[in-house]
Amino acid sequence: xxxxxxxxxxxxxxxxxxxxxxxxxxxxxxxxxxxxxxxxxxxxxxxxxxxxxxxxxxxxxxxxxxxxxxxxxxxxxxxxxxxxxxxxxxxxxxxxxxxxxxxxxxxxxxxxxxxxxxxxxxxxxxxxxxxxxxxxxxxxxxxxxxxxxxxxxxxxxxxxxxxxxxxxxxxxxxxxxxxxxxxxxxxxxxxxxxxxxxxxxxxxxxxxxxxxxxxxxxxxxxxxxxxxxxxxxxxxxxxxxxxxxxxxxxxxxxxxxxxxxxxxxxxxxxxxxxxxxxxxxxxxxxxxxxxxxxxxxxxxxxxxxxxx
Amino acid sequence: xxxxxxxxxxxxxxxxxxxxxxxxxxxxxxxxxxxxxxxxxxxxxxxxxxxxxxxxxxxxxxxxxxxxxxxxxxxxxxxxxxxxxxxxxxxxxxxxxxxxxxxxxxxxxxxxxxxxxxxxxxxxxxxxxxxxxxxxxxxxxxxxxxxxxxxxxxxxxxxxxxxxxxxxxxxxxxxxxxxxxxxxxxxxxxxxxxxxxxxxxxxxxxxxxxxxxxxxxxxxxxxxxxxxxxxxxxxxxxxxxxxxxxxxxxxxxxxxxxxxxxxxxxxxxxxxxxxxxxxxxxxxxxxxxxxxxxxxxxxxxxxxxxxx
Numbered sequence: 261x262x263x264x265x266x267x268x269x270x271x272x273x274x275x276x277x278x279x280x281x282x283x284x285x286x287x288x289x290x291x292x293x294x295x296x297x298x299x300x301x302x303x304x305x306x307x308x309x310x311x312x313x314x315x316x317x318x319x320x321x322x323x324x325x326x327x328x329x330x331x332x333x334x335x336x337x338x339x340x341x342x343x344x345x346x347x348x349x350x351x352x353x354x355x356x357x358x359x360x361x362x363x364x365x366x367x368x369x370x371x372x373x374x375x376x377x378x379x380x381x382x383x384x385x386x387x388x389x390x391x392x393x394x395x396x397x398x399x400x401x402x403x404x405x406x407x408x409x410x411x412x413x414x415x416x417x418x419x420x421x422x423x424x425x426x427x428x429x430x431x432x433x434x435x436x437x438x439x440x441x442x443x444x445x446x447x448x449x450x451x452x453x454x455x456x457x458x459x460x461x462x463x464x465x466x467x468x469x470x471x472x473x474x475x476x477x478x479x480x481x482x483x484x485x486x487x488x489x490x491x492x493x494x495x496x497x498x499x500x501x502x503x504x505x506x507x508x509x510x511x512x513x514x515x516x517x518x519x520x521x522x523x524x525x526x527x528x529x530x531x532x533x534x535x536x537x538x539x540x541x542x543x544x545x546x547x548x549x550x551x552x553x554x555x556x557x558x559x560x561x562x563x564x565x566x567x568x
Numbered sequence: 569x570x571x572x573x574x575x576x577x578x579x580x581x582x583x584x585x586x587x588x589x590x591x592x593x594x595x596x597x598x599x600x601x602x603x604x605x606x607x608x609x610x611x612x613x614x615x616x617x618x619x620x621x622x623x624x625x626x627x628x629x630x631x632x633x634x635x636x637x638x639x640x641x642x643x644x645x646x647x648x649x650x651x652x653x654x655x656x657x658x659x660x661x662x663x664x665x666x667x668x669x670x671x672x673x674x675x676x677x678x679x680x681x682x683x684x685x686x687x688x689x690x691x692x693x694x695x696x697x698x699x700x701x702x703x704x705x706x707x708x709x710x711x712x713x714x715x716x717x718x719x720x721x722x723x724x725x726x727x728x729x730x731x732x733x734x735x736x737x738x739x740x741x742x743x744x745x746x747x748x749x750x751x752x753x754x755x756x757x758x759x760x761x762x763x764x765x766x767x768x769x770x771x772x773x774x775x776x777x778x779x780x781x782x783x784x785x786x787x788x789x790x791x792x793x794x795x796x797x798x799x800x801x802x803x804x805x806x807x808x809x810x811x812x813x814x815x816x817x818x819x820x821x822x823x824x825x826x827x828x829x830x831x832x833x834x835x836x837x838x839x840x841x842x843x844x845x846x847x848x849x850x851x852x853x854x855x856x857x858x859x860x861x862x863x864x865x866x867x868x869x870x871x872x873x874x875x876x
Contacts, residue, residue, distance in 0.1 A: 351665075357656075357677065359670030366664050366681040373674040387695055 262292040262349060263322065264329045266377075267338035270296045271461060272304045272406035272442070274332040276399035277377040279313060280392065281331050281352060284381060287390050292329070295319045297340035301460055303406060306445035310438065311398035311431070322346050332377040336360040337464075352380055355555075375415040378403035379423040391430065398431035402438060406446075409478065409515050410439040414556045443515050447479040454488055454495035458510055465559055468566035470506040473499055476554050478513045482521060485512045489523055489544060496525035507532060513552050520551040520558075536565035570600040570657060571630065572637045574685075575646035578604045579769065580612045580714035580750070582640040584707035585685040587621060588700065589639050589660060592689060595698050600637070603627045605648035609768055611714060614753035618746065619706035619739070630654050640685040644668040645772075660688055663863075683723040686711035690731040699738065706739035710746060717786065717823050718747040722864045751823050755787040762796055762803035766818055773867055776874035778814040781807055784862050786821045790829060793820045797831055797852060804833035815840060821860050828859040828866075844873035 264282040266274025278294035285292035294316040300308070308315055322328065322342030330351045335358040336343065348361065350368040354377050372380050378400035385392060392400065404424045408416040411424075428435045449457055462475040475496075477485045485492070496508040509532075510523040522533045523545055533539070533546050540546070551557045572590040574582025586602035593600035602624040608616070616623055630636065630650030638659045643666040644651065656669065658676040662685050680688050686708035693700060700708065712732045716724040719732075736743045757765055770783040783804075785793045793800070804816040817840075818831040830841045831853055841847070841854050848854070859865045 348665075354674055356674050357659075357669060357671045359667055361665060362667030363665045366662055366679065368681060369665065369677055369679040371674065371677040373676060 261327070262290055262329050263326050263346075264292055264294045264331060265297055265319075265340065266330070266332040267335070268297050268340060269338075269459065269462065270298050270300060270304065272301075272307055273377050273403040275300060275304050275316065276307065276403040277331040277352070277381055279316060280378060280381050280396050280400050280403075281329060283392070283396050284385055284390060285329065288388070293317070301446070302448050303442050303446035306442055307399065307402040307406075310441060311395050311402065313395050313399055331381070334358050334361055334371065352377060352384070354380060372419070374417045375413065375420045376404045376407035376423075378407075379417075379420045382423045382427060383419065392427070394431050397427045398433055398438075401427040401431055401433060401435070402442060405435065405439045405442060409513075409552055410435070410443075412515070412518055413553045415553050443478075443480045447481045447484065447515075449477075449479075449484050449488075454491040455499075457485065457488065458492065458495050458499065463554070464503070464505070465562075467559070467563045470566055471504075472562065473503065473505050473508045474554060474558060474562075475508075475510040476513055476558075477510065478515055478552075480515050482512050482514045486521060486523075486545065492523050493525045493544075496523070500525060509533065511548070511551070511554070511558060515552070518550055518552050520548040522546040522548060532562065532565070536561045569635070570598055570637050571634050571654075572600055572602045572639060573605055573627075573648065574638070574640035575643070576605050576648060577646075577767065577770070578606050578608060578612065580609075580615055581685050581711040583608060583612050583624065584615065584711040585639040585660070585689055587624060588686060588689050588704050588708050588711075589637060591700070591704050592693055592698060593637065596696070601625070609754070610756050611750050611754035614750055615707065615710040615714075618749060619703050619710065621703050621707055639689070642666050642669055642679065660685060660692070662688060680727070682725045683721065683728045684712045684715035684731075686715075687725075687728045687731040690735060691727065700735070702739050705735045706741055706746075709735040709739055709741060709743070710750060713743065713747045713750060717821075717860055718743070718751075720823070720826055721861045723861050751786075751788045755789045755792065755823075757785075757787075757792050757796075762799040763807075765793065765796065766800065766803050766807065771862070772811070772813070773870075775867070775871045778874055779812075780870065781811065781813050781816045782862055782866060782870075783816075783818040784821055784866075785818065786823055786860075788823050790820050790822045794829060794831075794853065800831050801833045801852075804831070804837075808833060817841065819856070819859070819862070819866060823860070826858055826860050828856040830854040830856060840870065840873070844869045 264278045266278050282292040282294040296316045296318050326346040327349050328346045329349050334351050334353045348363055353371045354374050382400050404420050458475040464473050500508040507529045509529050511520045513520045524530050572586045574586050583604055590600040590602040604624045604626050634654040635657050636654045637657050642659050642661045656671055661679045662682050690708050712728050766783040772781050808816040815837045817837050819828040821828045832838050
């Protein structure tokens, strides 16, 4: 049995790509199961329901002797407990090569600079003449819409657009309608405390000599997050202390208007954002027009400033 | 300009795959040049001549600011000087994931558990509907014949066989005749001293707590190497001393009869080979029937013994 999984703090791409890749392996005669290493966010829950897909089994660690297929990550720091004892059979990913994983024997690896892992998985299916069913096509389409913010993120590539167009056709889904539903679900912060909101989509980066946690809150309704600014600042300060970080930042991304609002816990991060993006904080937040992507915009800008 | 290259101590696969991948990039509208980081062995020289291909430019280090496409390696210890300052654009390889390379941004990577990098490159050409010309097809066929010892090595996979059959057709070459010529060229040890012979195909492995240099001499005429046994033993002892190795071993692989003869410089390596392969040295060498592959047979056997 091959266990297919993505990164901790699972998002729509990691979850849908795990399901799609497990299905792909099954079509090729393998026994495979998609699992998720964490709770699903509201967007992903909406997508699974919308496409009529079952929620993958949630795991908190891998079983001893597990054989795993990784999707949407090649970063050992993002893997669930027990990965060191597992045999990695394959990696399908679209992130930079982190360099922390090694294997005892040659394995199958494909990584491409596209916005979404599901785009690569769909290309693999095409190469082998395997046509996804409606459910699998819908899940992959949703993953692409999620990672590209419906093609508005600068991470979007031509292969992502082409895959999405074909998958929408196969799934019989209206792309705009699906994206609207996803982004509304994603924007629902009800029931989430400030720490939950920060951890929905959050990663730690070592940039220059600094260790920064960068959280992103993608939403169609920025004010629902911005009204919680003081609690979010407090939660950022607590995370910074607990995790011994140099800094902690939260970017509330307005999906509709393609812009971000930065929330910071101290003068250090304020100065960092002002210098890296060459802007001024007005009142307690900073408005960053056009900024929607952590990978392509936020991290490179901060890194350029910190390593200059 | 993209510089395409493989590992130090270039062999037929690394050289032919570099030429083929550079050609593939050119077909896609890129400027690309294959280079070789070292002198070519006699087999590779024969192949280039036979296929009417130019010898790639030899480099001893990369230029500052080079953009590189790696083939046939993902191991930083096997890369030519200057790679740390180069931008890695892509990796196409068939070795285990070593884990030492990282990149600043997502790149294109494909690794597959097949015998030969050229097999993967041919698959990439097929996927994009690019048909190699006769020269490029001949080079890729030769790479496959070299890495599979004409399909007799246990590393051989179905994709290697399929690619070779199609490439032979395109190149208009007789596979047996090409392989015969290659193996005869490879077996010509004239003009090579014992150290040269050991370094023709040689790698260092860290197995358990041991650091071993394992040289392989693939030949159709084992006696031409075996008559040099005493000089080879002496050269192994010198390498061991100079490189502070735990052990140094040479395996003379009889391509025709699929067997290897082990040559060792001291009682330590003798015991190691006897225990790992469960055989006895007769006189000064040990006969290992069926053993032809360092990757699939020699290293795994030694490793199993040393880490037991």
